[in-house]
Amino acid sequence: MATKLAGKAAFKKALSMVRGDSDRVLELAPVDQEAEQEVNVMRNSYIQFSKGLEEMYPNVSDEQRLLKKIPQHVLGTKLMAHTESTQDHEQHPFELLFAKCARVQLDLGQLQAFCHHSVRNKVIAKVQGVSETLSVAATKRKTVVSATSDVESTRKKLEAATLKGNKDKQDQLQDSYESSVTSLKAAHGAYSLALANAIHDDKAMAEPLVDLLQEQLAYHKSAIQLIEAALPSVKDQFNKLGKSVGAFGCPVPEDKVPDVLQQCCAVINRDGLDTEGIFRLAGSQSKIRNLRAAINNNTADFTSIEGYEYDIHAVAALIKLYFRELPEPLLCSKYYDEWINAAFMEDNDERLQEMKRLLELLPPGNQKTMNYISKFMANVAKHDNKMETKNLGIVIGPNLLWASGGHAGEAVGDSHPLSVLFEIFMIYEDWFFQENPGADPLTTIVPNAKPKSRPPSMTLPPPKPTNKPNEAWTKPPPPRGQKPPPPPKTAAKPAPPPR
Numbered sequence: 001m002a003t004k005l006a007g008k009a010a011f012k013k014a015l016s017m018v019r020g021d022s023d024r025v026l027e028l029a030p031v032d033q034e035a036e037q038e039v040n041v042m043r044n045s046y047i048q049f050s051k052g053l054e055e056m057y058p059n060v061s062d063e064q065r066l067l068k069k070i071p072q073h074v075l076g077t078k079l080m081a082h083t084e085s086t087q088d089h090e091q092h093p094f095e096l097l098f099a100k101c102a103r104v105q106l107d108l109g110q111l112q113a114f115c116h117h118s119v120r121n122k123v124i125a126k127v128q129g130v131s132e133t134l135s136v137a138a139t140k141r142k143t144v145v146s147a148t149s150d151v152e153s154t155r156k157k158l159e160a161a162t163l164k165g166n167k168d169k170q171d172q173l174q175d176s177y178e179s180s181v182t183s184l185k186a187a188h189g190a191y192s193l194a195l196a197n198a199i200h201d202d203k204a205m206a207e208p209l210v211d212l213l214q215e216q217l218a219y220h221k222s223a224i225q226l227i228e229a230a231l232p233s234v235k236d237q238f239n240k241l242g243k244s245v246g247a248f249g250c251p252v253p254e255d256k257v258p259d260v261l262q263q264c265c266a267v268i269n270r271d272g273l274d275t276e277g278i279f280r281l282a283g284s285q286s287k288i289r290n291l292r293a294a295i296n297n298n299t300a301d302f303t304s305i306e307g308y309e310y311d312i313h314a315v316a317a318l319i320k321l322y323f324r325e326l327p328e329p330l331l332c333s334k335y336y337d338e339w340i341n342a343a344f345m346e347d348n349d350e351r352l353q354e355m356k357r358l359l360e361l362l363p364p365g366n367q368k369t370m371n372y373i374s375k376f377m378a379n380v381a382k383h384d385n386k387m388e389t390k391n392l393g394i395v396i397g398p399n400l401l402w403a404s405g406g407h408a409g410e411a412v413g414d415s416h417p418l419s420v421l422f423e424i425f426m427i428y429e430d431w432f433f434q435e436n437p438g439a440d441p442l443t444t445i446v447p448n449a450k451p452k453s454r455p456p457s458m459t460l461p462p463p464k465p466t467n468k469p470n471e472a473w474t475k476p477p478p479p480r481g482q483k484p485p486p487p488p489k490t491a492a493k494p495a496p497p498p499r
Helices: 002-026 030-056 063-067 072-084 094-162 167-200 200-237 260-273 285-296 313-322 333-343 348-361 362-382 389-399 412-427
Strands: none
Touching: 002 412, 030 094, 030 167, 063 094, 063 167, 072 094, 094 167, 094 200, 167 200, 167 333, 260 313, 260 348, 260 362, 333 348, 333 412, 348 362, 348 412, 362 412, 389 412
16 A cells, blocks of 8 residues: 555656646746747837838839829829820910929929839838848747647656556657757747847847938928929919910900900890890800800800800800900009099080090000990990990999909999990090091901991080180099099980080
């Protein structure tokens, strides 16, 4: 009985020694456990960093394929393709602006391509080297895991042989166990060395992060220099927009009636003189925009009513729009106060003389245009369209003059005197322009227009001479900013010309 108990005690002691040795071998040293945690953090960070770099800076050997992946170059290519397609005609200032912006985008794309290559050569190459260092530690760890598994497996077999009391088998497994433990210790040593090397190279591992920022900084500095160099030219081209573009928004020609005005008046001569409410009723805004764009692009077709989409009111609106969009009003802002004062003069003869004086101060092109539109509107008033000179004065007059720095229709209170002025110009058009009759709006036609004969001329002898013929010319106007007294009711409407 005593012998059996002694044998069991020896077995338990041997088994505990095997388990104790195995447990000590399987565990990493505390210093290695800390190093492993640190290296794992570095490795996981580098995995994300490497993936992000490859997505942002993919390995593309062909230059053209690379450029097609760069947004700036794609945008520049599209803009440049559009501008090159318009080389067969004189380029619009907007197209020239597009071309300048396209060139900037293409150059930015080239800079981005250079940065791309630089990042791959200087940053990603280092990242790959660091990844190899980390992969060594990962490989060594796999060796530790494999060796640990061998130790565990051999230990279990040894324990089973010990329980069965198989001495020969136990001795054989004991040798295998000791061999696996030796291999595990060697694996631990190699892994510990790999962890130490990785931690020792932490500065080298962080270097690609700094290199990436430096490369990006160099790119952005170059991009800023490129844009700063190009921006003055782009702004200069931008400032040219809205000036002398197309027909609308341009100054009145120096020596002739604007073509757009003659064109629209010719269409109304042909199709709209007997249209009720012509110039008073509004046209379709979309059709007005379309016609304005077509005239600016020299693509307008007024040979038939289809050309202006069957909306003669849209054509009439273009005439008012032309005057409203002039950079300087037809009657010139610098004479604004004098024109308003003339409208409120009570004596009709003095008012006519003052208006003629002011008319002769206008540039030649403005005089010819005023002559043209006055005669044209006077003829419109003679047709069966419910638009007398008073009505036409109300809808046209406020578009011919506004204060300096303002725009048409801004001063609602001045609409009445401006309406009166234009009504007078229509009624007395033959007298105002008898010395320089200019172009005849009644003979201006478009293709397929039916010629119209001019009605009997409205002649008016000059106003009665006074002892001081220049009195009306030299009479000082009210002080600037002081509104002249309103005219009496009998003078609100200009006196009709004598028959």
